[in-house]
Structures are given as C-alpha cells and as structure tokens.
Amino acid sequence: MNNSIEMPQLPEMLELWQQTLNWQPSSKELSQFQLLYELICQGNRQLNLTRITEPTEFWEKHLWDSLRGISRFLGKTELPDFKVIDIGTGAGFPGVPIAITQPNWQVTLLDSTRKKLTFLDSLISELELKNATTLTGRAEELSKQFQYREVYDLALIRAVGSPVVCAAYALPFLKVGGLAILYRGNWTEEEAVDLRSTLNSLGGAIELIDPFTTPISNSIRHCLHLRKLAVDKPGKKVKLKSK
Ligand code: SAM
Numbered sequence: 697m698n699n700s701i702e703m704p705q706l707p708e709m710l711e712l713w714q715q716t717l718n719w720q721p722s723s724k725e726l727s728q729f730q731l732l733y734e735l736i737c738q739g740n741r742q743l744n745l746t747r748i749t750e751p752t753e754f755w756e757k758h759l760w761d762s763l764r765g766i767s768r769f770l771g772k773t774e775l776p777d778f779k780v781i782d783i784g785t786g787a788g789f790p791g792v793p794i795a796i797t798q799p800n801w802q803v804t805l806l807d808s809t810r811k812k813l814t815f816l817d818s819l820i821s822e823l824e825l826k827n828a829t830t831l832t833g834r835a836e837e838l839s840k841q842f843q844y845r846e847v848y849d850l851a852l853i854r855a856v857g858s859p860v861v862c863a864a865y866a867l868p869f870l871k872v873g874g875l876a877i878l879y880r881g882n883w884t885e886e887e888a889v890d891l892r893s894t895l896n897s898l899g900g901a902i903e904l905i906d907p908f909t910t911p912i913s914n915s916i917r918h919c920l921h922l923r924k925l926a927v928d929k930p931g932k933k934v935k936l937k938s939k
Pocket residue numbers: 783784785786787788789790806807808809812833834835836853854855856
C-alpha cells in the first residue's frame with residue numbers, strides 16, 4: 697500500500713480525458729480530484745478503503761472509470777436535476793467523482809459499513825460537496841422503505857455482486873423511467889440470460905451494453921444500462937446468487 701501523499705499528475709491527463717470522453721475537467725474539478733486523492737491516501741492509513749493508491753492507477757480505475765460510466769451525461773449543459781444513489785459506494789466510487797462533476801445532481805452514497813461512511817462524511821465536507829450525502833444500511837432493506845423506494849432517477853453500482861444481485865439491489869430504488877448503471881468487468885452471454893429473467897420480475901430491461909477498455913492498462917469493462925419500465929412486482933422473490 698502506498699502511504700505517501702503523491703498527487704497524480706492530473707493536468708497531464710487532460711489530453712486523455714479529451715480523447716476518451718470528449719470532455720475535460722475544469723480547474724475547480726481538477727483541484728477537487730487532487731484533494732480527493734490526498735484524502736483517500738490519508739484515510740487509507742486508518743481504514744482499508746482501497747488498494748488502488750498508485751497515482752496513475754487511481755486516475756484510471758477510480759476517477760476515469762467512475763466518469764466513463766456516466767459518459768452519456770458528461771459535459772451536457774441541459775441535464776435534469778437527477779436524484780442519484782451509489783449503492784455499495786465503499787470509498788466513494790463511482791459516486792464522489794460524479795458528485796464533483798455533476799453539481800446539479802443530488803448524490804446519495806449508500807454503504808452497509810458505517811465506518812466507511814464516517815470517513816465519507818468528512819471527505820464530503822473537505823471537498824465542500826453540497827450535493828452529496830451518505831446513507832448507512834443494506835440496499836435490499838433500505839429499498840423497501842417508502843422514503844427510498846422508487847424515488848431515484850439514477851442508480852449506480854460497482855463491484856458489489858453479480859449482475860443479478862446488482863439489478864435486484866438497484867431497480868427497487870428507481871422511479872419508473874429511471875436508469876441503473878452496472879459497472880462490470882467481463883460480460884458473458886450466460887450472465888445476460890440470468891439478468892434478463894431477473895429484470896422481467898423487477899420491471900426492467902437492458903437498454904444498452906456498453907463495452908470499452910480503460911485507456912492506460914487496456915482492461916476490459918462493460919457498463920450495463922438498465923431501464924426501469926414498470927413498477928416491480930412485490931411479493932415476487934428474486935433469487936440472489938452470490939458473485
Ligand atoms: N463501489 C466501490 C468501488 O467500486 O470501489 C466499493 C466496492 S466494495 C468491493 C463493495 C462495497 O459494497 C463495500 O463497501 C460493502 O460494504 C458494500 N456492500 C456490500 N453489500 C452491500 C449491501 N447489501 N448494501 C449496501 N452496501 C453493500
């Protein structure tokens with residue numbers, strides 16, 4: 697683990713942002729990314745937040761990857777003021793970089809581990825993010841409560857479970873018409889078959905499977921965009937397989 701506070705050379709990555717996402721962070725966003733990196737490295741001294749602390753890897757696997765998932769919205773000026781939930785946010789990914797670049801979105805960072813969220817509360821305050829809040833609990837329990845059920849426009853979920861598990865966690869939080877983005881590595885036809893049958897009972901459908909490779913290590917990724925088309929059928933149990 698890298699315990700030193702080395703800033704990633706973020707300005708040097710401007711060209712790469714432009715080439716890959718047709719977007720560049722503002723100088724304010726760059727400063728916030730740098731502070732985010734520093735705070736995560738500091739937090740890692742007390743908590744096991746992330747193994748990814750080498751500067752270039754942090755840029756690629758945390759900053760770039762988080763924003764690649766919402767590339768269809770990046771830099772768009774006339775976006776609706778989305779209510780967003782990042783389920784199983786851990787050290788704040790993908791939710792924190794997204795809260796930085798989308799100040800009009802209200803981002804809820806949900807995790808079952810209170811101590812990670814205590815860290816994120818202080819990170820939110822240091823980054824002066826007025827549009828981010830934390831929520832402690834298990835996704836499958838909170839999504840049954842009326843104040844969280846079917847109230848979000850966008851649900852994000854990275855590295856929490858299989859596609860079926862992620863869909864079953866995310867869809868109940870969404871309004872009808874809302875979008876879930878599942879951040880995946882590899883993607884197989886077998887997973888697609890399982891997911892389609894689960895989505896049937898959750899009132900959702902696969903809108904887009906977005907394959908890409910990361911710009912530095914050329915790792916394979918897929919973002920699955922799931923649209924909620926109807927209220928899910930309560931009482932119908934979704935079988936959750938582990939990862
Ligand atoms: N999304 C982050 C990322 O990609 O860096 C963190 C991924 S980490 C592997 C998985 C996180 O999901 C952990 O912080 C864990 O506490 C949280 N988690 C797992 N199951 C959960 C559940 N049912 N409800 C809420 N959080 C959950």
